[in-house]
Amino acid sequence: MNLSNTAVASETRWQAVCLASDLVADSGVVVWHEGEQVALFYLPGQGQELYAVGNRDPRSGANIIGRGLVASLGATVVVAAPLYKQHFCLQNGNCLEDQTQRLPVWPVRIHGVTVELGQRLR
Amino acid sequence: MQATANEAQRARLVIVGNGMVGHHCVEQLIERGATAHFELHVFGEERQRAYDRVHLSEYFTGSCAETLALCAPDYYSRHGVHLHLGEAVLDIDRERQELLTAEGRLGYDQLILATGSYPFVPPIEGSSGNARLVYRTLEDLDAIRAAAADARRGVVVGGGLLGLEAANALKSLGLEAHVVEFAPRLMPVQLDSEGGAALKARIEALGVGVHLSRATQSISAGEQYRYRMNFDGGEHLETDLIVFSAGIRPQDALGRACGLEIAARGGVVIDNQCKTSDPRIFAIGECASWNGSVFGLVAPGYAMARNLAARLLGEAADDFTGADMSTKLKLLGVDVGSIGDAHGATPGARSYRFIDEANSAYRRLVVDASGKQVLGAVLVGDNSYYDTLLQYAQNGIALPADPAALILPQGGGAPALGADALPDSATICSCHNVSKGAVCAAIDSGCADLAAVKGCTKAASGCGGCAALLKQVFEHELTARGVTVDKSLCEHFAYTRQELYALVRVEGIRTFSELLERHGKGHVGCDICKPAVGNILASCWNQPIMDPALVPLQDTNDTFMANMQKNGTYSVVPRIPGGEITPQKLIVIGQVAQKYDLYTKITGGQRIDLFGAQLHELPLIWGELIAAGFETGHAYGKSTRTVKSCVGSTWCRYGVQDSVAMALRLEDRYKGLRSPHKLKFAVSGCTRECAEAQSKDIGVIATDKGWNLYVCGNGGMRPRHAELFATDLDDETLVRLIDRVLMFYIRTADKLQRTSVWREGLEGGLDYLKQVVIDDSLGLAAELEAQMQLVVDRYECEWANALGDPEKLKRFRTFVNDQRADPDVHFVRERGQRRPAAPLQLIPTHEEAM
Numbered sequence: 001m002n003l004s005n006t007a008v009a010s011e012t013r014w015q016a017v018c019l020a021s022d023l024v025a026d027s028g029v030v031v032w033h034e035g036e037q038v039a040l041f042y043l044p045g046q047g048q049e050l051y052a053v054g055n056r057d058p059r060s061g062a063n064i065i066g067r068g069l070v071a072s073l074g075a076t077v078v079v080a081a082p083l084y085k086q087h088f089c090l091q092n093g094n095c096l097e098d099q100t101q102r103l104p105v106w107p108v109r110i111h112g113v114t115v116e117l118g119q120r121l122r
Numbered sequence: 123m124q125a126t127a128n129e130a131q132r133a134r135l136v137i138v139g140n141g142m143v144g145h146h147c148v149e150q151l152i153e154r155g156a157t158a159h160f161e162l163h164v165f166g167e168e169r170q171r172a173y174d175r176v177h178l179s180e181y182f183t184g185s186c187a188e189t190l191a192l193c194a195p196d197y198y199s200r201h202g203v204h205l206h207l208g209e210a211v212l213d214i215d216r217e218r219q220e221l222l223t224a225e226g227r228l229g230y231d232q233l234i235l236a237t238g239s240y241p242f243v244p245p246i247e248g249s250s251g252n253a254r255l256v257y258r259t260l261e262d263l264d265a266i267r268a269a270a271a272d273a274r275r276g277v278v279v280g281g282g283l284l285g286l287e288a289a290n291a292l293k294s295l296g297l298e299a300h301v302v303e304f305a306p307r308l309m310p311v312q313l314d315s316e317g318g319a320a321l322k323a324r325i326e327a328l329g330v331g332v333h334l335s336r337a338t339q340s341i342s343a344g345e346q347y348r349y350r351m352n353f354d355g356g357e358h359l360e361t362d363l364i365v366f367s368a369g370i371r372p373q374d375a376l377g378r379a380c381g382l383e384i385a386a387r388g389g390v391v392i393d394n395q396c397k398t399s400d401p402r403i404f405a406i407g408e409c410a411s412w413n414g415s416v417f418g419l420v421a422p423g424y425a426m427a428r429n430l431a432a433r434l435l436g437e438a439a440d441d442f443t444g445a446d447m448s449t450k451l452k453l454l455g456v457d458v459g460s461i462g463d464a465h466g467a468t469p470g471a472r473s474y475r476f477i478d479e480a481n482s483a484y485r486r487l488v489v490d491a492s493g494k495q496v497l498g499a500v501l502v503g504d505n506s507y508y509d510t511l512l513q514y515a516q517n518g519i520a521l522p523a524d525p526a527a528l529i530l531p532q533g534g535g536a537p538a539l540g541a542d543a544l545p546d547s548a549t550i551c552s553c554h555n556v557s558k559g560a561v562c563a564a565i566d567s568g569c570a571d572l573a574a575v576k577g578c579t580k581a582a583s584g585c586g587g588c589a590a591l592l593k594q595v596f597e598h599e600l601t602a603r604g605v606t607v608d609k610s611l612c613e614h615f616a617y618t619r620q621e622l623y624a625l626v627r628v629e630g631i632r633t634f635s636e637l638l639e640r641h642g643k644g645h646v647g648c649d650i651c652k653p654a655v656g657n658i659l660a661s662c663w664n665q666p667i668m669d670p671a672l673v674p675l676q677d678t679n680d681t682f683m684a685n686m687q688k689n690g691t692y693s694v695v696p697r698i699p700g701g702e703i704t705p706q707k708l709i710v711i712g713q714v715a716q717k718y719d720l721y722t723k724i725t726g727g728q729r730i731d732l733f734g735a736q737l738h739e740l741p742l743i744w745g746e747l748i749a750a751g752f753e754t755g756h757a758y759g760k761s762t763r764t765v766k767s768c769v770g771s772t773w774c775r776y777g778v779q780d781s782v783a784m785a786l787r788l789e790d791r792y793k794g795l796r797s798p799h800k801l802k803f804a805v806s807g808c809t810r811e812c813a814e815a816q817s818k819d820i821g822v823i824a825t826d827k828g829w830n831l832y833v834c835g836n837g838g839m840r841p842r843h844a845e846l847f848a849t850d851l852d853d854e855t856l857v858r859l860i861d862r863v864l865m866f867y868i869r870t871a872d873k874l875q876r877t878s879v880w881r882e883g884l885e886g887g888l889d890y891l892k893q894v895v896i897d898d899s900l901g902l903a904a905e906l907e908a909q910m911q912l913v914v915d916r917y918e919c920e921w922a923n924a925l926g927d928p929e930k931l932k933r934f935r936t937f938v939n940d941q942r943a944d945p946d947v948h949f950v951r952e953r954g955q956r957r958p959a960a961p962l963q964l965i966p967t968h969e970e971a972m
Contacts, residue, residue, distance in 0.1 A: 022938040026646075026674035027681075029933070032940035046645060056946075062690030063944050067678045067737075071648035074613070080649035082678035082686055087649075 012107055014116040023050075023115065028079065030055050030066035033117055038106055039066030040115060041079060041090055048077070051090035052108035052117055057081045058101040065103065132161045133231040135434070136221060138211045138376065140166030142175055143407030143423035144236030145192050150431035152201045159435065162203040163228065165221075167210040170260055171198070176420055179291045181263050183888075184816065184832065184845035190260075214380040216400055232402050234430065235377060235390055239370035239408035239418070244279075248341035252363040253349045257288040266365060270295040273362030275347055277301075279338060280367035281308040286453040288367045289330055293454070296849065300331035300359065302351070304368070307334060312449065312460035313500055316477060320484035320502040324456045327482070333359065372409045372416050385411035394441035396430045404430055417445050421552045428555060446516065446552065450501075450508045455889055459501035459508040462515045463488055468497050474526045478503075485529035487511065494520055499529070509591045517548045542598060550595060551581035551588045558595055565599050572596050590885070611873070612650040614642045619798070619873040623658050632663060633671045653677045654873045657760055660796035661868045662909075664916040666923045667759075668930045679758035682934065683920055684740055689947055689958040692740060693733040694720070695757035696747050697793065700767045700785035700805075701728025710750040718743055721955045727764035727802065729755060734956060736943050738936045744921045753793070753919040760874070761796045762803070765789040766814065770807030770824070779824030781807035784853070788822070791857065794917035795910075797864065798871040798880075802836070816844045819877040820860055825849070829856045833863055833891070834881035842878040845888050848896060858907060862895045865906035 017031045023042035031038050037055035055063045060083045068079040071087070078087040078096065087096040093103035107118030135156070137144050148164060156162065166172070173190040181190065198205040206223070213222040220227045241256040243249070252269040256262050257278075270276065276292040278285045281303030292299040301308070307318025308325070322332045337354045344350040347360035372389035383391040383399035389411025396404045407423035408416060417423065422445030432439035448461040466473050470491030477484055483503030490497050496514040501507055507529060513519060514528070522528070546559035556579045564578040575596055576582055582589040610616045615638075617625070622637070631637045634655050638647060647655070656675030660667060667673070667680055679685050684692035696711065711730055715722045718739055720732035735743055744754075756762060765788045768774065770781030785805040795801065804815035805822040815821030821832035827850040835844025848859055871880040884890055893899040924930045936944050949956035 018939040022932070024673070024933055025670070027933075029938045030936065032937040032942065037937070037944075043646065057690075060688060060690070061946075062688065063946055064678075064686065064690040067681065067686070067690075069649040069652060069677060070646060070674065071652070072614075072644050072646035073648060077646065083688065083690075085649065 012118040014109065014111065014118055016111070016114040016116050018115050020110050020113055020115055026070060028066040028068065028070070030063070031115075031117075033106075036104075036120070037063050037066075038117065039068075039079075040108065041066075041070055043070065043077070046077070048091075050108050050110060050115070051077070052106035053079070053088065053090060053093050054104040056103075057083060058095075058103070059084050059086060132159060134163065134229065135160040135232050135234070136163045136165070136228065136230040137234045137236055138165050138221070139236035139238055139373075139407070139409070140164055140168070140172045140205070140207065141236065141238045141407065142172060142192065142420050143238070143427050144234075145172030146424050147234060147236060147406060147427035147431055148198070148203060149193075150428050151434070152203070154431055154435045154437065156431070156435055157202050163230075164198065164203060164205050165209055165211050165223065166205070166207045168259055168261070169208040171195070171205065171207060173260065175258075178257070178260075178263065179287050179294065181260065182267070182291050182294045184835070184843040186843060187260055189843065211376060214376055214403075216380050216403070219402065230402075232434070233404070235398070235403065235405040235409055236407050236423075236427075237373040237376060237409040239416070240373050241366060242369045242371045243366045244338075244368055246338050246341060248349075249364070249366075253341050255363060255365045257284060257291065257365050257367050263291070266291065266363070267295065269363040270297055273297055273348070275300065275361045276363045276365065277351065277359065277361040278365045278367055280369065281305070281332070281334070282311060282367065282369065283309060283449075283451065283453070284370075285367035286325070288365045289325075290454045292365070293328075293330060294846065297362075298329070298331075300333065300361065301325070302333045302336050302338065302353075302359070304337055305334070308332065309458065309460075312458070312464060313502070314465055314486060316475065317458075317464075317484045317486065317500040317502045320477070320482045321453075321456060321458060323479075323482040324503065325454055328454055328456075330454060370408065370416075370418055372411065374409055377405065377409070385414055385416075387411070387414065387416070389416045392426075392442075394443060395433060395439075396426050396442060406430055412442060413444065415444070417447070419445070419447060419449060421445060422447075424553055425555060448512055448515070448552075450505050450512075452505075452889070457501065457503055457505035459499065459505045459511075461500075461508070461512055462496070462498035464498045464500045466498065471497055474529060476526075476529045476531075478531075487525060487529045489521060489525055493525065496521060496525075496528075509588070513544055513548055517545055519543070542602070544595070550592055551579070551583075553588075554580040554583065556581040561592065561595055562599055565596070565603070611654060612648055614638065614644050614647050614651050616643075617641065619654055619658070620870055622655065623662070623869060626655075626658050626662050632659065632665070634659070634675050635671070647675075649677070650873075653680070653760075656680070657796050657798065657873070660761075661913070664794060664796070664913045666918060667920055668924045668927070670929075673933070682737060682740060683754060683758055683924065684735065685758050687733060687958070690944065691733070691947060691958070692735045692737070693731050693757075694735055694740070694743055694747075695725065695729055695731050695755035696752035697755040697789070698729045698764075699789040699793075700765055700782050702767075702782055702786065707750060707752070710747070710752075714743055714746050717746075719956055721957055725764075728766050729757075729764060731757070734949065734958075736936055736947065737934055738943070741925060741931055741934050745925055748919070748922055748925065754921040756793065756920075759796060760799050762789070762792040762794070762801045765792075765803040765805060766818070767805045768807050768812035770805075774807060776810055777807035777824070778826050779807055779829065781805040781813065781822075781824055784822060784824075784829070784856075785813075787853075787857070788820075788860070791914055792860075792864070795864065795913055797868050799874050799876045801864070801877070817841065818844060820844075820863070822856065828852050831856060831859055834877040836876050836878045840878075842882075845881075847888070847892065859895060861910040862903055862906045863891070865910050866891075866894060866902070869906075 017033050028039050028041045038052050039055040041051045055065045057064050064082050068082050071078050077090045088103050093105045095101035105121045172192045209223050211221050220229050241258050276297040277300045278288045279302050281301045289299045289301050308321050338351050340352045342350050344360040348362045351359045374390050377390035385391050390398050390405040392405050392410045398405050406426035426442050429439045450459045466488045471488050474487040486500040488498040499511045544558050548558045550556050564575045569575045569578050582592045609618045652675040715732050720734050723731050725731050765785040767781045767785035771777030802818045803820045804813040804818045806813040806815045807824045815823050817835050817837045821844045823830045829851045830849045831847045832844035833847045948959040950959045
């Protein structure tokens with residue numbers, strides 16, 4: 001099963017960041033990764049089970065995206081930022097309400113018992 | 123009173139009187155752009171700006187001058203209208219076109235008299251002071267309230283519409299109320315003798331004394347009460363105060379003094395254009411006499427105001443040619459309706475009557491000689507027949523073969539004339555003269571909900587009597603346009619919150635996924651349905667919100683059981699029940715705050731809020747607080763927050779009950795309750811109300827006999843006073859009623875709806891809520907109490923629960939793979955504490971950017 005974000009370069013260098021058991025089902029956790037904060041969202045049983053986006057909310061400047069609520073709006077899986085409730089697509093990091101806001105996205109996969117990140121896409 | 127320079131070119135239009143009709147005239151003028159042509163001045167004798175006299179008795183049941191006001195405080199100034207309040211016009215000099223007040227003189231080009239009426243007080247020997255009160259203005263009501271303070275019994279002289287309103291006011295002040303009427307029946311103008319008898323029976327059943335065919339000869343000192351009223355024929359009645367409501371007289375003194383033509387029975391004579399005998403002076407409302415009649419209802423006054431405003435601006439305007447005096451009221455909680463020729467005075471008129479002596483209900487239908495048209499009707503006890511009968515009468519709709527069916531009891535409620543049967547010309551709202559056609563036009567111009575239609579047409583914003591009919595027409599017209607009214611919660615559930623609540627209850631559903639699977643769409647849900655369902659599940663079953671199936675549903679504050687602040691840190695609020703705290707516990711809070719360097723502030727709910735904790739610090743902080751005996755304060759939840767209290771009878775020299783003990787009891791009972799929105803309580807130990815209970819969802823005020831319960835108030839953006847719900851309750855009854863009110867709210871409110879908004883949307887209003895909660899009209903009381911008891915029994919401190927479970931604590935890590943704190947959280951120190959540093963760079967959101 002393909003557990004990773006799409007659009008992964010063929011020579012992706014995967015790096016383990018945490019254990020799969022650190023993930024919380026239907027919710028987010030945050031990892032420290034090479035000086036950056038990455039929010040991991042785990043949706044077991046869905047088409048794509050794992051997403052990795054930046055933890056910094058561009059609106060408030062606070063590192064809170066990983067504590068947002070996961071939602072589906074139409075076919076898009078999104079996270080609602082906890083302070084001002086704007087929605088970000090977990091697939092591409094785009095904000096649904098405001099084109100000027102976007103989150104960075106990482107390729108991510110579960111590899112055995114660990115969760116691995118690829119290089120930041122944008 | 124000098125006009126400014128740029129006003130020099132405009133004609134000056136002065137309106138004397140700032141009552142309902144005078145204010146309506148100003149509104150109509152402003153709406154038509156009058157301020158471009160006229161310099162507008164309004165004079166009001168009272169200090170209050172225009173207020174709603176129709177609902178005056180609510181002044182004693184929670185409303186204040188501000189909620190009764192007909193417009194925002196800045197309405198006049200915003201539109202450039204000069205409002206002179208507390209400034210009576212003393213004289214009008216018609217030759218010089220000037221008016222005189224205590225402040226000086228002001229010239230006018232045109233002048234509108236809207237001075238209203240005053241209560242008629244018959245000359246009776248010995249009538250003065252508290253034996254000569256009237257019921258007309260807010261000041262009158264203040265005087266009645268003051269007189270009632272040490273009174274047991276009150277009498278109203280006059281059994282008409284206003285008299286019964288006044289009796290209701292006395293009753294709500296806790297007095298034994300009596301009505302004395304000169305005529306042989308109540309409401310002699312609107313009702314016939316059978317209708318009057320039914321109303322009398324109903325009102326007497328409410329404990330109000332009714333004395334008919336009594337003329338008061340004199341008033342002397344009483345033996346058991348302050349006064350004795352001596353009637354013709356030797357009978358007497360003792361009382362502590364007397365309110366006269368024996369009719370109104372047009373306030374035409376200004377008109378008389380300046381020589382305008384005055385009608386034989388009073389009132390400034392006007393023609394069909396509201397013009398007086400001086401072509402520069404107009405009169406509208408109750409001070410005016412048209413064709414020998416003065417109209418004592420608000421709708422005809424509004425019609426005059428509307429017609430005159432249009433005419434002054436050169437628009438095509440209808441003539442005023444009399445008014446329909448049909449009226450629908452709730453007096454002392456009893457439905458009373460009167461339509462058209464209620465007495466059957468039209469030659470050849472015939473009547474159908476329905477009399478139900480067992481329930482004191484009465485209905486009369488008056489039809490013309492041909493039996494095809496409704497001329498009038500009388501209703502006592504059930505106004506559900508009113509709208510249909512009024513439409514028949516006003517629109518000349520042909521009667522069905524058996525007209526009696528229109529007033530006979532029906533299995534499925536009163537017969538409704540479907541909204542589709544009404545012609546476009548049918549009047550829906552007579553206060554604002556809104557036709558069905560105007561409602562349709564509003565819908566066609568894009569009004570998509572009822573509130574928009576009301577805002578656009580003003581329908582149902584006068585007396586409000588047409589609200590049900592308006593809703594019916596609105597929904598019918600939407601359906602006719604192929605629009606279904608979508609009440610879905612969100613894209614995942616085609617149900618309202620209330621429907622989902624019922625499904626969860628009836629089917630015993632315990633998890634979001636179960637509900638989604640059975641009744642929803644998709645597999646994930648969204649940030650609308652997940653917290654709403656999480657909240658419903660908690661209200662029903664009260665399982666710990668940190669259970670794995672429930673955690674992903676909660677909004678972030680519930681998820682981490684703390685309140686997220688602008689920089690992503692949290693604030694922590696331990697419960698301090700009733701605002702009572704031992705010095706030792708206060709020291710612990712101080713020590714914890716100091717140890718974690720938390721910004722500390724006292725809240726409005728008598729608690730202490732500790733700001734600036736990072737995610738990973740929350741369990742550490744709560745470990746220390748719980749060890750010292752604290753519990754979670756639920757400041758993060760849509761749930762019971764605090765029960766504020768004053769110190770009560772244990773310390774205060776005025777206190778009559780132990781308000782702190784009651785606050786502790788209530789807070790302990792409801793502390794774990796989750797509800798559609800936050801709930802705030804307060805308990806005051808005496809009528810001085812230091813705990814501000816009347817601004818809370820549930821307010822309790824001590825009396826010398828027990829507790830008065832107030833419900834559905836709030837502060838915040840749109841403050842609303844709580845309404846008096848029940849009086850002199852013992853402890854157990856108080857708790858039982860609160861159980862029922864809150865569970866009924868939880869069951870029927872929309873998501874994120876405070877009790878105040880819920881209450882305002884309840885069809886049937888406070889009376890309906892009383893019927894359900896106090897009289898148990900739906901047979902729900904036992905179930906509501908049992909449901910509350912289940913929530914109470916399952917209470918558990920969520921933080922204590924989480925601290926005992928390492929799995930649950932895993933979530934309280936800033937980084938799951940690193941011990942560090944969030945390096946981007948920065949503080950600066952200010953006034954000896956820390957606060958968030960200004961952010962480096964923020965991007966405005968979509969809505970802010972717009």
